[in-house]
Amino acid sequence: MQHMEHYIGIMSGTSLDGIDAVLVATNGREITLKASTSAPIEPALRERLLALASGDAVTAREWGELDVALGQAYAEVTLQLLDETGMTAGDVCAIGCHGQTVWHQPDAALPFSLQLGDGNRLAALTGITTITDFRRKDMALGGQGAPLVPAFHQQVLSHPQRLRVVANIGGIANISVLMPGRPVLGYDVGPGNMLMDAWCRRHTGAPFDKDAALGRRGKVLPALLNSLLSEPWLALPAPKSTGRELFNEAWLNTHLTGEEAVADVQATLAELTATALVQQLSALPAGELLVCGGGGHNPLLMARLTALLPRWRVATTTEAGVNMDAMEAMAFAWLAYQTLHSLPGNLPAATGASRPAVLGAIHFPD
Numbered sequence: 001m002q003h004m005e006h007y008i009g010i011m012s013g014t015s016l017d018g019i020d021a022v023l024v025a026t027n028g029r030e031i032t033l034k035a036s037t038s039a040p041i042e043p044a045l046r047e048r049l050l051a052l053a054s055g056d057a058v059t060a061r062e063w064g065e066l067d068v069a070l071g072q073a074y075a076e077v078t079l080q081l082l083d084e085t086g087m088t089a090g091d092v093c094a095i096g097c098h099g100q101t102v103w104h105q106p107d108a109a110l111p112f113s114l115q116l117g118d119g120n121r122l123a124a125l126t127g128i129t130t131i132t133d134f135r136r137k138d139m140a141l142g143g144q145g146a147p148l149v150p151a152f153h154q155q156v157l158s159h160p161q162r163l164r165v166v167a168n169i170g171g172i173a174n175i176s177v178l179m180p181g182r183p184v185l186g187y188d189v190g191p192g193n194m195l196m197d198a199w200c201r202r203h204t205g206a207p208f209d210k211d212a213a214l215g216r217r218g219k220v221l222p223a224l225l226n227s228l229l230s231e232p233w234l235a236l237p238a239p240k241s242t243g244r245e246l247f248n249e250a251w252l253n254t255h256l257t258g259e260e261a262v263a264d265v266q267a268t269l270a271e272l273t274a275t276a277l278v279q280q281l282s283a284l285p286a287g288e289l290l291v292c293g294g295g296g297h298n299p300l301l302m303a304r305l306t307a308l309l310p311r312w313r314v315a316t317t318t319e320a321g322v323n324m325d326a327m328e329a330m331a332f333a334w335l336a337y338q339t340l341h342s343l344p345g346n347l348p349a350a351t352g353a354s355r356p357a358v359l360g361a362i363h364f365p366d
């Protein structure tokens with residue numbers, strides 16, 4: 001067996017709920033989670049990032065400050081992880097840091113995907129080679145720059161006989177279709193928790209609907225659900241990716257009459273997430289749906305997926321051996337391995353790029 005090397009993966013996703021960091025040992029094929037930690041994004045920083053990600057006008061100064069503040073926050077989480085594990089910078093080959101997506105427009109005339117979090121600062125403060133900016137090479141090759149996790153899902157969860165679909169339900173939901181003997185397919189399927197979080201925050205002040213306490217009190221509103229499902233993006237063929245630029249509060253407001261009960265909208269948004277995902281599975285034979293990301297902790301969402309897929313086995317990736325909360329950060333640790341070994345990170349079948357490519361920008365600490 002090729003010898004195992006240590007990598008750190010850092011993810012802060014579109015939910016803006018916090019920063020996840022993992023330490024893994026990998027040889028590119030096998031990957032073992034050694035430790036994980038997380039830290040909240042400080043509320044003032046979160047508000048500024050949300051404003052930026054909502055399309056508010058910002059100055060170059062504001063922009064640069066957010067980049068640095070995030071780089072600093074990522075470095076603190078990394079040092080916390082090293083401290084908790086007793087590892088030193090010299091033990092770690094590289095950090096793969098996703099950064100914070102603040103804008104993603106893959107289909108515009110000038111397509112780009114922008115993640116903030118200064119990799120120079122992260123490398124300098126930790127003393128570890130740091131790889132960032134994983135999406136733009138794929139975009140330069142005509143791809144969506146997302147999703148990037150399908151290659152990793154294939155690596156850790158493909159099964160020789162069984163059809164498995166991995167669903168990452170974070171702010172946005174994306175799937176990887178792992179069909180034995182076939183190339184992996186993967187694409188974003190629609191909103192994950194983002195709309196549920198926004199509605200809950202607006203009406204209760206809480207950042208998300210913990211254990212679906214609000215949503216479970218409501219009933220699905222069929223007219224609203226149909227209106228939400230009529231969004232043209234949902235019917236587009238893959239490859240496709242999306243984000244907060246489309247599925248935001250303003251989008252939701254265009255579908256509301258203002259007469260709806262708060263809990264009913266919450267229940268309907270959970271149904272939207274489940275239905276948009278399940279619709280993508282209708283052409284497949286029954287298999288296993290393995291959920292990761294925060295949506296796997298939402299009991300209403302999991303119950304609705306199970307009910308809508310009576311012939312499927314619906315479970316979390318944790319039950320299949322890969323920690324559902326660590327999956328994305330592990331994927332970026334693995335992507336860092338790929339880059340450092342000059343191996344491709346993207347799957348053209350998933351992103352639509354013209355070819356596989358070595359991804360990311362490398363920041364050396366020296």
Ligand SMILES: Nc1ncnc2c1ncn2[C@@H]1O[C@H](COP(=O)(O)OP(=O)(O)OP(=O)(O)O)[C@@H](O)[C@H]1O
Binds near residue numbers: 169196197
């Ligand atoms: N106990 C719970 N009950 C209901 N929802 C939960 C629970 N725990 C987490 N969540 C949901 O998961 C979300 C966080 O998910 P996650 O950390 O996967 O997001 P993310 O990293 O921003 O994802 P991505 O980058 O894939 O969009 C929370 O905002 C919340 O909506």
Ligand SMILES: CC(=O)N[C@H]1[C@@H]2OC[C@@H](O2)[C@@H](O)[C@@H]1O[C@H](C)C(=O)O
Binds near residue numbers: 013146149168243
């Ligand atoms: C632009 C961006 O940050 N996209 C995220 C987001 O969150 C989920 C989904 O939308 C996915 O496309 C992607 O994240 C994962 C890590 C990916 O690239 O596979």
